Amino acid sequence: MNPSPAATPNSSPSPSPVPSRSERSPGVKLAIAVLLALALMVPLLMVYTLVWDRQSQAETAQSAIGQGWGGSQTIAGPVVVIPYRATMAETVTENGRDVTRNVTRIRELFLSPLANQADVTIKPERRKKAIYETVVYESRIAGAARFTLPADLARYGVTRDMLLLDRAEVRLGISDARGLIDGNSLTVNGAAVALQPGKGLLSTGNSGTFAFIDWSDGAPLALRYAIGVRGMGDFRMVPRGVDTRFTVKSSWPSPSFGGDFLPTARQVRDNGFTANYAISNLALGQAQVLDADLGRPAETVGMAGIEAATSDGSASGGQAKAVTIGLVEPVNLYSQVDRAIKYGFLFIGFTFVAFLMFDIIGGARVAAAEYLLAGIALVLFFVLLLAFAEVVGFTLAYLAASAAIIALLSAYSAAVLKSWKRARFLAALLTGLYALLYVLLNLEAYSLLIGSVLMFAALAGVMYMTRNIDWSGLGKREAAA
Numbered sequence: 001m002n003p004s005p006a007a008t009p010n011s012s013p014s015p016s017p018v019p020s021r022s023e024r025s026p027g028v029k030l031a032i033a034v035l036l037a038l039a040l041m042v043p044l045l046m047v048y049t050l051v052w053d054r055q056s057q058a059e060t061a062q063s064a065i066g067q068g069w070g071g072s073q074t075i076a077g078p079v080v081v082i083p084y085r086a087t088m089a090e091t092v093t094e095n096g097r098d099v100t101r102n103v104t105r106i107r108e109l110f111l112s113p114l115a116n117q118a119d120v121t122i123k124p125e126r127r128k129k130a131i132y133e134t135v136v137y138e139s140r141i142a143g144a145a146r147f148t149l150p151a152d153l154a155r156y157g158v159t160r161d162m163l164l165l166d167r168a169e170v171r172l173g174i175s176d177a178r179g180l181i182d183g184n185s186l187t188v189n190g191a192a193v194a195l196q197p198g199k200g201l202l203s204t205g206n207s208g209t210f211a212f213i214d215w216s217d218g219a220p221l222a223l224r225y226a227i228g229v230r231g232m233g234d235f236r237m238v239p240r241g242v243d244t245r246f247t248v249k250s251s252w253p254s255p256s257f258g259g260d261f262l263p264t265a266r267q268v269r270d271n272g273f274t275a276n277y278a279i280s281n282l283a284l285g286q287a288q289v290l291d292a293d294l295g296r297p298a299e300t301v302g303m304a305g306i307e308a309a310t311s312d313g314s315a316s317g318g319q320a321k322a323v324t325i326g327l328v329e330p331v332n333l334y335s336q337v338d339r340a341i342k343y344g345f346l347f348i349g350f351t352f353v354a355f356l357m358f359d360i361i362g363g364a365r366v367a368a369a370e371y372l373l374a375g376i377a378l379v380l381f382f383v384l385l386l387a388f389a390e391v392v393g394f395t396l397a398y399l400a401a402s403a404a405i406i407a408l409l410s411a412y413s414a415a416v417l418k419s420w421k422r423a424r425f426l427a428a429l430l431t432g433l434y435a436l437l438y439v440l441l442n443l444e445a446y447s448l449l450i451g452s453v454l455m456f457a458a459l460a461g462v463m464y465m466t467r468n469i470d471w472s473g474l475g476k477r478e479a480a481a
Contacts, residue, residue, distance in 0.1 A: 026360045032368050033352045037345070040375040044344045047382045051341065054386060055334040061132035065232065069127070069136050070179025073231035074297070074322065076203045076238035077172040078145050078186075078223055080111040082215070083164040109158060110290040111147060112281070113223075116241040118143030122250035124327050131390050135327050136232040137250075138181065145241070147221040156289050165215040170223065173204030173238065179230040186211050187224045202293035203238050203320035234258075236322040238297065239279045242288055246277040252327045259324030260297070277323055284321055294320035333389040333397075336441055340382060343437055343451070347378045350433055351409070353462055354426055358417050361465060370416045374409060381405040402434040 083106050090103045123138045153159060170186065170193075177197070186193050193211040200208020215221065236259065237246055248263075251272040257263055261283070263275040281288065297320050351374055359366040381401050388397030406427055414423035440450055 029356060029359055033356050033371055036368060036371045036375060037348050037352050040348055040372075040379060041345065043376070043379045044341065044348075044382075047344075047379060047386075048338070048341050050383070051334060051338050051386055054390070055338075058132045058334065061129040062134040062232070065127050065129055065134055065136065069232060070230040071176045072233035072236070073139070073179060073229055074175035074204050074236040074238060075141060075173065075227065075229070076201045076320065077170075077208070077240060078113065078116070078143075078225060079171050079201060079240055079293075080113075080147050080213075080215075080221070081169045081171055081210075082109045082111060083107070083167050084109055084158055084162040085164070086158075086162070106164075107291065108293075109156070109163070110293055111150075112286070112288050112290075113145040113147050113241040114288070115243045115245075116143065116145040116239070117245045118237070118247070120237070120246060120248040122235060122248065122252065122325070122327070124250065124252045134232060135252075135329060136230065137235065137252075137327060138228070138230050139235060140183075141225075141227040141229075143225050145223040145225070147223065149215075149218045150289055153289070156291065158291075160218075165218065168213050168215045169199070169210050170213055171199060171201055171208060171210040172225065172227065173201030173208040174227070174229060175204040175207055175236075176229075176231060177207050177209070180209075181228040181230060183226060183228045184209070185224075185226045188213055189219075189222050201238075203296050203322075205296065234324050234326045236297065236324045238294075238320045238322045239277075239284060240286075240294075242281045244277070244279045244284075246275075246279075246323065248275045248277075248325060249273070250325075250327070254328045256326035256328045257324070258326065260321035261323045275325065279323075286318070290318075294318055296320065297322040333394045336394050337382065337386050337389060339441055340385065340437060343440065344379065344382060346437075346451070346455070347381070347430075347433055348375050350429060350458065351375070351378060351426070353458070354429055355413075355416075357462070357465060358422055366416060374412065374416075377405055377409055377412070398434075398438060402430075406430045406434070 085104050086107045087102050087104050089100055091098050091100045093099070119142050121140045123140075125136050125138070127134055127136050153163075170188070172186075174180065177200075184195055186195055188211075193213060195209045195211050197209060198207070199210040200206050213221075239246070239261070249272065253268070253270050253272060255268060255273045255275070257266065257275065261277060261279055264278045266275040267273060286294070295318065352371060355366045355371060355374065381404075384401035384404060385394075385397050388400050391397075392400075409430060410423045410427040413426045414420045417423060417426075436450070436454065443450070
């Protein structure tokens with residue numbers, strides 16, 4: 001083989017080499033960074049799904065605790081139920097003809113108290129199952145109610161001689177009777193009466209307890225009752241009466257007041273809370289005497305549930321109203337991790353902008369794979385946060401996960417950017433971002449304001465630093481070369 005001829009001065013110049021990957025234009029580099037950032041939204045959404053799955057497992061564990069302890073409790077009553085004979089016309093078909101006859105039926109009259117006053121004490125307790133924890137409570141209700149037989153019963157289509165007063169009952173509604181504990185009692189005019197299982201009120205799903213009384217004399221009734229019940233989740237009380245007053249006390253520092261009525265006065269301190277309710281029948285919109293019981297409160301079941309509760313053929317006297325008290329956990333780690341993930345695009349965006357500025361302005365060569373690895377590390381932060389939070393709590397988990405990711409990306413960027421000075425800048429940027437995110441997670445009211453101002457400031461800074469860049473060219477360094 002003959003050797004290649006030596007180049008002569010008259011030889012034509014060889015064609016210039018094709019620009020390498022590191023010589024892409026700033027516009028192409030920006031497009032690659034944006035595409036990679038968008039691609040990282042997929043694993044970020046997968047982490048979001050993981051949080052939802054772990055929260056579902058936690059709720060399943062909490063339900064398992066509640067099976068033996070008692071679920072969300074609704075307390076209603078006391079109510080005096082008086083059977084009465086009602087004569088009504090009924091048409092039937094006999095031998096092809098319609099025959100109308102009078103039929104006597106036994107129906108029930110529901111009498112609410114003139115006054116009902118109850119003192120409620122809620123004792124919270126934390127229960128664990130594996131790594132999952134929930135808050136349960138034990139409530140004690142001590143109350144007094146006063147009943148009188150209305151003199152104007154005729155207005156309700158009932159006369160005194162129709163009433164079967166010797167078969168009257170006092171009913172107390174308890175939505176989950178499994179939670180009943182020892183110490184339940186009922187006295188009528190100072191005499192103790194035996195409580196019977198079942199036969200509660202419609203507002204508690206016909207669950208509860210009752211007692212037989214003989215009210216043949218029609219004299220006013222003075223009732224005193226004591227109920228102890230365990231539960232978890234919300235605690236509800238259904239006011240029934242012309243004048244209802246509740247006083248609720250607990251050592252739990254983070255209550256949630258809801259339902260149809262808010263407290264007339266409340267005090268919330270670090271060592272517990274006290275709430276006072278004063279509700280009249282004018283606010284309830286209910287008469288003292290009803291010929292049908294009240295259905296469940298709207299917050300416990302929807303309309304389908306109310307229809308199911310009355311599917312036995314009994315009419316509902318309307319929908320009951322309730323006061324609701326929730327023992328809110330001050331820190332719900334799943335909701336905080338969920339909110340943190342929603343800011344994940346900020347971490348990816350700011351880190352990619354820092355790499356892009358070092359690439360375009362500082363002359364560092366950052367490959368697409370290096371963008372991708374850095375982004376995956378940022379997504380991994382939220383997985384570490386969730387895993388650690390379930391074991392050591394949110395705050396310690398946040399410190400551990402953020403420290404691990406900052407150290408990892410700082411060491412990696414020192415190799416990618418060929419400078420520890422640049423790596424320290426990136427570490428400071430990530431530290432500031434994680435500190436800011438922690439503040440945003442604890443300042444819910446101002447999180448949107450702070451986040452939008454931060455994004456505006458970051459965009460203004462990037463626009464200022466890149467104001468002289470020729471995005472369609474190969475960059476200043478290549479042009480100077």
